[in-house]
Amino acid sequence: xxxxxxxxxxxxxxxxxxxxxxxxxxxxxxxxxxxxxxxxxxxxxxxxxxxxxxxxxxxxxxxxxxxxxxxxxxxxxxxxxxxxxxxxxxxxxxxxxxxxxxxxxxxxxxxxxxxxxxxxxxxxxxxxxxxxxxxxxxxxxxxxxxxxxxxxxxxxxxxxxxxxxxxxxxxxxxxxxxxxxxxxxxxxxxxxxxxxxxxxxxxxx
Numbered sequence: 001x002x003x004x005x006x007x008x009x010x011x012x013x014x015x016x017x018x019x020x021x022x023x024x025x026x027x028x029x030x031x032x033x034x035x036x037x038x039x040x041x042x043x044x045x046x047x048x049x050x051x052x053x054x055x056x057x058x059x060x061x062x063x064x065x066x067x068x069x070x071x072x073x074x075x076x077x078x079x080x081x082x083x084x085x086x087x088x089x090x091x092x093x094x095x096x097x098x099x100x101x102x103x104x105x106x107x108x109x110x111x112x113x114x115x116x117x118x119x120x121x122x123x124x125x126x127x128x129x130x131x132x133x134x135x136x137x138x139x140x141x142x143x144x145x146x147x148x149x150x151x152x153x154x155x156x157x158x159x160x161x162x163x164x165x166x167x168x169x170x171x172x173x174x175x176x177x178x179x180x181x182x183x184x185x186x187x188x189x190x191x192x193x194x195x196x197x198x199x200x201x202x203x204x205x
Contacts, residue, residue, distance in 0.1 A: 080115060093127075151176040
């Protein structure tokens with residue numbers, strides 16, 4: 001009789017323990033997905049902000065900001081990093097996080113959609129290594145009037161020479177030869193002029 005009573009007590013204890021463990025497991029399964037799906041601000045391509053979960057944000061190529069934000073905190077949600085070419089005034093190259101993609105490309109920048117400048121500030125200058133401006137004879141990041149004159153002389157008189165005019169060799173300004181065919185043509189001069197005006201020579205037709 002006593003053995004049966006002890007058995008029922010043991011079974012009762014184990015039954016309560018198993019019930020408790022099952023309940024905790026069920027709560028964990030219920031709460032875990034819910035926590036992962038907490039809606040928050042997600043910046044999507046096209047500067048659109050949606051209050052969705054981190055998983056949905058990643059699946060839609062968005063940048064998940066934080067669960068403490070929602071889209072009402074981000075009226076613009078415009079994110080993007082523009083790496084710009086080094087100039088004498090900014091010899092290390094710059095990163096602008098407030099320009100648009102069109103503005104960035106118009107300034108010969110490299111655009112990174114849905115990124116911040118923090119990730120690219122130090123690497124911006126390396127993006128333009130080996131890409132001197134057309135007509136920038138001394139490759140200091142600026143095309144001057146005298147360099148344009150040199151480029152014009154090369155275009156007119158190299159390699160056959162001009163009557164009563166000293167021939168300016170291509171080596172005096174090799175960067176004017178954008179397509180590297182050993183000559184300087186009208187299109188390349190137009191690119192050099194665009195560069196001297198602070199425009200993007202690579203976007204000249």
